[in-house]
Amino acid sequence: MLGKKASLSRTLPLLAVMFFAFSLFVPNFVNDSFAKEAFAERAFAEEAFAKEVLAEEEAAEGAAGEECEISQDVFYKDWEGNPLKGCVSGHPAPDLGETDYNTYSFAPSRMILWISNQQHLYFGSFVLAVPIFCMVIEFIGIRTRKEDPVMAKKYDKLAHDLMKISLTAYSWTAILGGILLFTFITLFPGFFKYMATIFRPVMHVYALMFLAESGVLYVYYYGWDKMSADPFLKWVHVSLAALLNLIGTVLMYLANSWATFMQAPGGIDEQGRFLGNIWHVIHSTLWNPVGVHRILGNIVFGGGIVGAYAAYHYLNARNEEEKAHYDWVCYVAMFIAIFGLIPLPFAGYWLMKEVYAFRQQMGITLMGGIMAWLFIIQAVMIGLLFFGANSYLHNGMSRVKGSERYMKYCKYMVLVLILMFTMWMTPHTIVMTPAELKVMGGAQHPIVGHFGVMSAKNTAVNIMITTTVLCFLLYQRSNKRITVPWATVGNCWIAAIFVGAVVNIAFLGYYGYFLPANQRVGLSVPQVTSTLTTLFAGTAINISMFKDSESFGDIEWGTQSKVGTYAIFMLAIAFTWLMGLMGYIRSAVRLFWHVTEVVRDNSVDAYTLTIGEAGKMLTFNTLFVWVQIVIVFWVGSLTGKKAAVEKAPEGVPVPAQQQQ
Secondary structure, three states: OHHHHHHHHHHHHHHHHHHHHHHHOHHHHHHHHHOOOOOOOOOOOOHHHHHHHHHHHHHHHHHHHHHOOEEEEEEEEOOOOOEEEEEOOOOOOOOOOHHHOOOOOOOOHHHHHHHHHHHHHHHHHHHHHHHHHHHHHHHHHHHOOOOOHHHHHHHHHHHHHHHHHHHHHHHHHHHHHHHHHHHHHHHOHHHHHHHHHHOHHHHHHHHHHHHHHHHHHHHHHHOHHHHHOOHHHHHHHHHHHHHHHHHHHHHHHHHHHHHHHHHOOOOEOOOOOEOOOHHHHHOOOOHHHHHHHHHHHHHHHHHHHHHHHHHHHHHOOOOHHHHHHHHHHHHHHHHHHHHHHOOHHHHHHHHHHHHHHHOHHHHHHHHHOOOHHHHHHHHHHHHHHHHHHHHHHHHHHHHOOOOHHHHOOHHHHHHHHHHHHHHHOOOOOOOOOHHHHHHHOOOOOOOHHHHHOHHHHHHHHHHHHHHHHHHHHHHHOOOEEOOOOOHHHHHHHHHHHHHHHHHHHHHHHHHHHHOOHHHHHHHHHHHHHHHHHHHHHHHHHHHHOOOOOEEOOOOOOOOOOHHHHHHHHHHHHHHHHHHHHHHHHHHHOOOOEEEOOOEEOOOOOOOOOOHHHHHHHHHHHHHHHHHHHHHHHHHHHHOOOOOOOOOOOOOOOOOHHHOO
């Protein structure tokens, strides 16, 4: 009976965390329940919905009579593949001229808007990510209250401290949002007027959701101490965290709709006239993948910032208790960051797939045209992220007793990462002089050129992720002596899953060279499935083997090497730069369009930057946002009193998940 209760007590928290995580993606799932994207030969999946839309259009046409002009949507099609029609209820897109653009003498308008937008996006990502951390950490604290009151208090204090910093960052984000709004209005008045006209039905909804988020945020933060006294109110408090994250996610999706509409418009006709259905304007083909990609990116970005904050305090700690505390905070932050990093490339592939589906030429411009070398830089940055994550895990094993059993495998995993990283960053074509082209015999090297295609790159990134998952599983079991009777069978299953996944990924990558490009793309799906199998099945088997396990000893928090700590800084800075890079690539692929093929950019800045110019701007944005983050941390620290870090019974804090 006790065993069943113990099993239930472990299962319920897991289910609750899964529910909270699911709530973050509710907008993504809800919109798919109403309508499915369709483009070209792809039809609506639900015939009933399409018939309903057509019936509404016919009714609107009949009601308006001759006064209602019917036009075709530039994106949406009915279940038979015919363009959807709607009643024109807006003006054509403006033909912007000199009077629709303003400039300042000290900097180009485009650069000012870029900086304003990027800084707001950085802080928006941070304030959306930290409440996710607080929700998860507070929930873990509630579940460990009976088993370990000291650790439960530490979890709760950590969540409260992070929320205090987030409160300051929230105000900062609102200020940056106001600056961005004024930048749009003053420098691009013609374009902003058109966008405001299109999104007018939901602009007040966005404002109301912003007020709702502010109200829930203040109740959640200022009611922390009062609600912590009563167990029932504490559950109400963590429920407020879930509601806060849900509202924040809806806000993010509404904000994303502007960017996705500009890149892949829908709900308008070829002249840019609104056709009366705001859902079609918001729900473009890129809305879902951009939303999921940004949720995962926010988690990694927020984890990197919190990890860097804790790493700084760890390096400057004055006593062992402080070092142990901030070492533990680094672990919690990096655990969450790695959780978001592993599936992030898959969300990126989904986004690129939808870009190709919307406009094949746009995808070619990104992957094989003038943006191709930016993707090589992106590959380098992604490689740095995986090296940073693995470096932290490898060095973190040194503070775990019993980890010497697995440390000997680290060098082989690093070798695999290096080989796959080399393949991942290999370009398909190289910028050369005519003489060099003649010597090589073409734009592609006869040997190295084979590693520049997507078959090789998909294989490389999936094996890199699989290696990172294996490293994490070894870290999980470092201080545990497995005692379950089926330990040998479990180890064999884990080994079989990883070996089978790597063999399947490699085989599919090799097989892709013998298929046409349009069929080769489909091989990425089974490759991703193999990688995700190692993540979910391998982790499930690994955790189930921890039952009744014996510990080699407590984790020696505060003994993390400086190399592992520096890896946290590298991951945080690299991902900040990478976020800016991917935002620039997504925006720059529109070339000379404000809204693709609808509103042309006629400003003097309507040109594509060189790689050097773009790199300088990305670096400036990265340095600028980190200066602001340091200021926000400093301002947040002014409201708190200096208190000694509490000491756990064994001398160092030990996370509850490590005490199984």
